[in-house]
Amino acid sequence: MTRPDPVPASVFASTTLTDSDVHGSVVQARDIHRLTISTAAGPVRPVPFQLPRPRRLTDRTGDRQLLAGWLGEREPLPVLLTGEGGIGKTALALAALHGAARPPGGVLYADLGAHSLLPPTLDALVGRFLRALGITTVPPDPAEAYALLLSLADDRPVGLLLDNAAGWEQVTPLLALAPAPMVVTARTPPPELLAADVRHHRLGPLPPDAAHHLFTTTCTRPVPARLLDPLLARCAGRPMAIVLAAARHALDPSTTHLPGPRPAAALPETTVDDALTHAHDALGASHPAAARLYRVLGTLPLPGIRIDTAMAAAAAALDPDTCRRLLATLTDRRLITPDNPDPDLPDGRFVFAAADGRRHAARLATLTDGPTAAHTFLARALDWLTAQAHDAARQLAPHRRDLPPELLHLPTHLPLIGTPDQARTFFATQTTSSSPPSTPPATPASTPTPPSSPTPTSPTCCAAATTRSGSPRWTSR
Template identity: 30%
Template sequence: MDPVTAAEVMNVLARAFTQEPDGDGRRVRQELSALIGAETSAGSVESEVWRRAAAAPGDSLFRRLLADALTEAARTRPPLMAGLVRLARSSPRPAVQPRAVTGTSGGHGNTIDGAAQLYGPTVQARDVQGGIHIHAAPVPASPSPAFRPSVPRQLRSVPGHFAGRESELGGLDRLLVQKPGSSQLLVVVSGPAGVGKTTLVSKWLHSVGEEFPDGQMYADLRGHVNLGTEPAGTVSATGPAEAAGPATPTEILGQFLRALGVVSVPADLAEQASLWRSVTAGLRMAVMLDNAFTAAQVRPLLPGGPDGLVVVTSRRRLTGLGVDGAVFRPLGVLDPAASLELLAHGVGSRRTAGELRAAREVVALCAGLPLALCLASARLAARPRQSLRTLADALARDAGPLTVLEIEGEAAVRNALDASYTVLTADAARLYRRLGLLPVGTFDVRTAAAACGVSVGSAEGPLDELIEANLVEDIGPDVCRFHDLVRAHARDRAARDESESARTETLRRVCDWFLATVTAAEERLTPAQFTLPRDYLYPSDLPLPFSDDAGALAWLDGHRLDLMAFVRIASDSGWDDCAWQLVDAAWPLFLRRRHYDLWIEAHEIGLAAARRAGNSTAERQMLNSGAIGLDAAGRIDDAIVWYEESLRAARAAGDVRDEGQALHGLGACCRNAGRLDAAVPHLTRAIAAWESCGYLRGVALSQVVLGEIALAVDEPQRAVAYFTRARDTLTAVKDPHDTARALAFLGRARVCAGEYAPGAAQLGEALAVFTRSGSLHWQARTLEMLGESAREHGDMIMAVDAYTRALALHEVTSPADADRMRDRLESLERPPAGPSQEGVTSE
């Protein structure tokens, strides 16, 4: 018999996947058995079959038919077919690279090679006697920060009442099976509002999760927020527009990169996108981009490498992504049978069967939109004595001629929302309207209480009522959100049922609550930071959402976009003091998390607000802290302009401490720009100013920068003197982080001065402090100094170890520094040219 080609086998496999089995699948099984039973050349079929089978989703029709058809065929080709049967039945997770394992026992060789892929503990044996015990290695109690955090699994959960969509899910399965190995798969699922795009994609991605072992990312691009004609943040007849607006690629890339362990994200979009592609180049990862508005919003978010999957949902078709190889899958409304099933999930099958005609009318009036059906069923479920006929008549009376499909379903949803809204209690309806005014992505019971000016206890009941009515989504512990259309409806009801003064009061109450909460976090995280007075129109006594430092920083970071939205609203509403105070209170967020884009934008708004308010002290505060952000983001010339303005303002006000701050900033900027001669006079004057007003910590910080300059010009003894004084002062004022920085530099200076052993010991002490505090940036810097010191001392083993550890940290904090460290490792065999401080900064 002639050899069987890979194409012949794959044709049968394709038919097994794309066709429903006839009866018990006998025909498919017979065809495949006949082909595999033929005399084949070794390797002519096996690799292609394995590759296609391994790519199939674990619960797809392909695997089910494959397992059935190959059971009989395995008898004729055991080496190939037995492995395929195991693959089809076990649903393994393919790895990025295949591994070969070889062992021997009693003269018998055991080999796993070809496309075999192993995961976790694996046993291979010829004969087994007795029991087999498999032990997994324990998880370290304190994993090194150099390693990436746990694999992100960010997909939204799928509601239990999911119904229908078998055809759509099968079509997505086929796309994944047929995906070329040389390129990633980009799918755009589009359709009208409320049609269930997000739920469908979430359902499918959960079902194929094992195919993407490196993570599943999720981002809401907010593509249909703030698309009207009014400026963001204005208070109008329809309430404030969504201040956050559509998500920018910068915002989402920062979110994704941090989820993958990147600590220091570049400020520039091009750099962020490049880093994102580099980090994901070798990963099998799925990315869901929800609620996209334009192709341009999506394109920078596409990961690198050929093994990824990106699924985009949008109300628009996004045909512009066709040039990126996108596959388009429009999603229509549910058919009547699936719609009736979804309604029955919510109200009970007996109830729908008892009023089948009325149930079908409700389904028709909801036009197959899952959102409208869920809202209608929630109303019926909450009123078990109400008939379906009553609801059907109400929807028909309110809707009039059905024009749902012509306007993307908004009329049907509005009718269902109005029906749900009118039966709310007065307190729940009031909360619904006021939450609709807020420019926040998510909210909790404290936000709800602030919006209504009540206690947390008084807000819990109305919020629970909104959740039960499916008007608010409960997406986590004490975290809720609106669906886009529900938010628009709530805002519309606020415009109709709340006075203008009530709408303004709601915004200011929540704005003041944010200010109080952010200020409490600032006082906890940076107690030594000078805090300007706060002004509250509506003081809040609500409980704080955190109880320790870690919780305070996590809350700030998690609510940073909400915070920025209120900064913009306060500025647009003329609440200038509130605007700059919100920016001032967010200092620990900017300092610790370094979201450069938000840091700079916030201070630009805060500076303008402080100037409008005529508060010169606040103006200098905005200039100084904003300039630090500009310098950290690499915009050194802009930072110098801000510091020069601050210096003039401080001298005009006679504020010596602020004068010292501006001079120190100018010196640090000049040092970072390589203008060392210009840096020293600024720093010297800063020290003099701070000594005159008794600000010893500032004196020490300027001495650290002077010590760095001394090292850069190869004057280690002078550097030792600066760092020693700075360390002693910072220890006295109880600043452990900056004490460790001074200690690290002191150790490096002593090595450069010929004292290798004591200098290396001090570097080790500083490294221990940074490791305990989790400061990856300064761990990497200190390891770099240790490696350089060891290289100069001739200890190449220690130098390689320190550089390698520094490289691992730099890869998640600074791509540019990581490239520099690779160059250092490659040049270790070359003789050292002398002490070097390349790349060491005081930031």
């Protein structure tokens, strides 16, 4: 084999490269004997499409045409879609984005949690979007991560649906991802967003004929006109209220009646609240245990609306099988829906069907069961979390010998966390679904305040549960 002659340095002597001349990889050497250039492509970035499936729309032709025109422009501006709760903002946004041309970078989706206790921050949203776009290691510096997201979107435009905006702080920096099809939904338009370069459309109620069509196509059972017309009037053209009323009538026609006056301390009536309240009342007449569980779900320490089956069973003092059957009943009544957004997390998770479902259920628990019972539901759930977290921590740090926590309510059906993988799964699940609520249900002066859970240093320990090795898992007063 003959050795190739080196390329003399004089060949390059007449050329001086500057930073502005260099694009891509550079090889620098005194003599180059052999140079192999690979033409293999770099890593292939995924093209995500995170939009949920489109929902049924009734009589929104004009609104769809308006949004289709805006999103179909060569450089579309972000669209801000506002309207009252249950009016159909998300359904219209999904229909518009599914019908728009798909950007080369894909379409991202995020629920900004306007009705949750802990809405996602901008940094959390940026990290979520980067991972969806194929960035496995997100830069720890928020500014660097945000700049990387802008760079990826500039290279390949990315569509975006930001649902249930909680504030302008979440949304305004993400508007820089345009131009690409982008829709933001919110109940009230944040003034800072209106001041930005966006297109704003406020969605109104359905007209009477469209409301009648939606009810009759959802519910196949006949309804007397003397009941249907006033019922649709109470729904005020809001599709969610109409669908809930139709579902309630389809399951139990005897419960379809005009509501009478409610006590002064009852829930403030909105169309969605009214439909949820009557669905709960109808459920209570036929399945009181399921209605009670619905109220318990409102007191769970959740930052959003995701429901954990095991925690719900502990809070309601039910065995897991009974809890699953009651959750299935709530699903049939369309008060909750199954949800498992992360395939790595265990099944058995649900969300409230209505955006305000958790708030509505929590207030019903205070009105129906009383403040003391509502505090008890919450205390059971927190004790369940504490016991589970202690077991998981022992698996991840077996060398530590912490005192077992003292619990006011011993969990009777606590799943055993026996491996480090199960412990990591538990923490991954609960860090995205559990957090103490910002404000517990109010306790009237005439009602004694329930005793708080004891601290770990309290000496009043009278019972203990043990693991297979005989060491205590948790104790009770």
